Amino acid sequence: MKERRRPERGRPNVIEIVVRVPADKADAVKAYAGRISRRRSPALRDEVISRLRSRPDIMDRFGVKALFLFGSVVREEAKPTSDIDLMVDFFPGRPGGLFAYVELKHALEGLLGRPVDLITSGNIKPRLKKRILEECMLVYGEGDARR
Known part of the structure; x- marks a missing residue:
């Protein structure tokens, strides 16, 4: 190179x-x-939600029980360089390992055309947990992030 x-x-x-x-x-x-x-405009909350909801096949393939949006996109403070913050809950026994988890992350990045920060409710950093759970928006499936 x-x-x-x-x-x-x-x-x-x-x-x-x-x-x-x-x-x-x-x-x-x-x-x-x-x-x-390409110069990008910031990710818009409604557009992100619409795209995520338009592809239940991706969620089904990876065993997604619930998908939540949080961060700057939810607060409508996203910049053109902002990633999209998502929290996922899986059905028991899914996603089937680290490779499947990474594959889901890449599928979501392809769908949204932006970098995705994908976390599970079990791996939220303690210092961020309260803020993240308060602003989570359910975009797919069923569940409550604040359980």
Whole structure:
């Protein structure tokens, strides 16, 4: 990979990176580069909720019992660079390991077109737990984050 420290005109925080990839992966790399280089508007709460609710097949495939939205998107304080904070509860015995959990995270990122911070109710940092549980919005399934 070659990195050229020549800023683009009018874009001082952008550098050019040249990479070599297998020919069959070139289109995917170009598409990814195009997605991350576009200027984005902040994620909108209603749009995020609508997209998540539009794909129950993803939730079913990974054994999602309930999915909650929290953070800057719920508070309508998201910036173009903000990730989307989600808390998931699974049916017993699911998601079937770390790889399935990571695969769900990637599926949600693909659906939403943004980075996702995916947590479970069991792994909330104690210092953040009260705030997170107070602002959680149920977007899929059944459950109460404050149980």
